[in-house]
Amino acid sequence: MKFVATGDWQLGMTAHFLDDEARPQFQRARFDAVERIAEVVAEHDARFVVACGDVFESNQLDRRVIAQAFDALRAFDVPVVLVPGNHDPLDASSIYDSHRFIGGMPDHIHVLRSSEPHEVVPGVEVIGAPWSSKRPQRDLMAAAVEGREPAPDGVVRILAGHGAVSTLSPDPDDPAVVEVSDLQRTLADGIIHAAVLGDRHSTTEVADRIWYPGAPEVTSRDEIDPGNVLVMDVAPDRCEVEKVNIGRWAFTVVGEELDSVEDVEVLRRRLQGMDAKSRTAVWLRLSGTLSTAAHARLQEVLDEASELFAKLDAWERHTDLAVMPEDADFEALGLTGFARQALDDLESAARGEGNHSDADVGAAQDALALLYRFAGGVR
Structure with missing residues (x-):
């Protein structure tokens, strides 16, 4: 029966x-x-x-x-x-x-x-x-x-x-x-x-x-x-x-170790290759250490992917991603004056120098990535 x-x-x-x-x-x-x-x-x-x-x-x-x-x-x-x-x-x-x-x-x-x-x-x-x-x-x-x-x-x-x-x-x-x-x-x-x-x-x-x-x-x-x-x-x-x-939706956890722009590109291709993005929710478990340039590229990749997936979330509790500014990241941008001073202050905070909380360090790292992108550092 x-x-x-x-x-x-x-x-x-x-x-x-x-x-x-x-x-x-x-x-x-x-x-x-x-x-x-x-x-x-x-x-x-x-x-x-x-x-x-x-x-x-x-x-x-x-x-x-x-x-x-x-x-x-x-x-x-x-x-x-x-x-x-x-x-x-x-x-x-x-x-x-x-x-x-x-x-x-x-x-x-x-x-x-x-x-x-x-x-x-x-x-x-x-x-x-x-x-x-x-x-x-x-x-x-x-x-x-x-x-x-x-x-x-x-x-x-x-x-x-x-x-x-x-x-x-x-x-x-x-x-x-x-x-x-x-x-x-x-x-x-x-x-x-x-x-x-x-x-x-x-x-x-x-x-x-x-x-x-x-x-x-x-x-x-x-x-x-x-x-x-x-x-x-x-x-x-x-x-x-x-x-x-018979299910059509997928909830997926994606874990990646990111230590370079090349690693970010691997993540981009992995997300790009996933099927049925509009019916897929993705939680990211990211770890590693990125330069400001690589972090800016990561943010660009995630911004683009978030428009395609039902959900794309950097799973904060399982994310351990550090951003370490490198002098070479900003050398070619030619920043001067007020922009240069803001850059120096952010780099100091992003490295944890001085009396900065963990939240301040994270905010400074995100701000550096935005500054890098707005200044034309991401192609």
């Missing part, structure tokens, strides 16, 4: 870190990803879809987000099962209980509000572990199958939930952590035949028959393998999984 496992759509994600031009494109891309999931369903002849939590970014969203979500979901001609997660729990303000959601929800969309087995198609049950608050006080996956008998003969049963598993959780004392050994025991007893979870945005095989499909579009630079859905073919005696990439 083939189905598509997905999660963490986070429709309505604001992405404050993007500029005003890129942000709407990133928001729209999340709805486009939902429509691409429908294409995967058709291509693989899947019978249904399970979305494991965080379908929406929060319970407080503009009605336009709900309308766009329903428009994207109309692309499916199979049942789509939604399991509320920590971003969109079934609490008092649940988006799933809003008048606009209830009134406009397409018939093939099913929100799992309890852990009662839901027959999604004949011969297949989905047991959901929906979140009813942002801070559950127990393992919801374990609670969903507690006391259950093995699946009836001829029935495939899928457990779908959300949260961190014990083998990957950064907080083992969190009462909501999903205990992997309990899931494995439930699988061995035939109570379920596969478990899928949301919350981890990178596609991950936790253990045999236990998977995170990951987010269909990247949301953070820390994600290892986002942008996928899983096509799962599950039966009592087998579980075959195919990862399908």
Whole structure:
């Protein structure tokens, strides 16, 4: 029985870190990803879809987000099962209980509000572990199958939930952590035949028959393998999984050691060679020591590249780039009078001479690069 496992759509994600031009494109891309999931369903002849939590970014969203979500979901001609997660729990303000959601929800969309087995198609049950608050006080996956008998003969049963598993959780004392050994025991007893979870945005095989499909579009630079859905073919005696990439956006960290103009040119070519720049956010980790001339060239390269990428950011916390003025940098510029005096003062500050703070040194180095460029030092 083939189905598509997905999660963490986070429709309505604001992405404050993007500029005003890129942000709407990133928001729209999340709805486009939902429509691409429908294409995967058709291509693989899947019978249904399970979305494991965080379908929406929060319970407080503009009605336009709900309308766009329903428009994207109309692309499916199979049942789509939604399991509320920590971003969109079934609490008092649940988006799933809003008048606009209830009134406009397409018939093939099913929100799992309890852990009662839901027959999604004949011969297949989905047991959901929906979140009813942002801070559950127990393992919801374990609670969903507690006391259950093995699946009836001829029935495939899928457990779908959300949260961190014990083998990957950064907080083992969190009462909501999903205990992997309990899931494995439930699988061995035939109570379920596969478990899928949301919350981890990178596609991950936790253990045999236990998977995170990951987010269909990247949301953070820390994600290892986002942008996928899983096509799962599950039966009592087998579980075959195919990862399908549908993401269009990329978040990339670019690290470079820069000690010369030639190194800056290597960085320029690296940025120039990247694809889909308007859908790519880049964080730069730069280190090394540059002359004023090389630093000015770097600023020019970054200014040009920033007009092409969705985001281009010198990651301050991971950047250790020193600028050391060299006399040869300004010799050919012929500066005299007030400009020469300003140059001498800036060079002194940029070298850290006198009573200057780190902020003063950095500002002086940036000012030298600007002076160099304005004086015609960059060709």
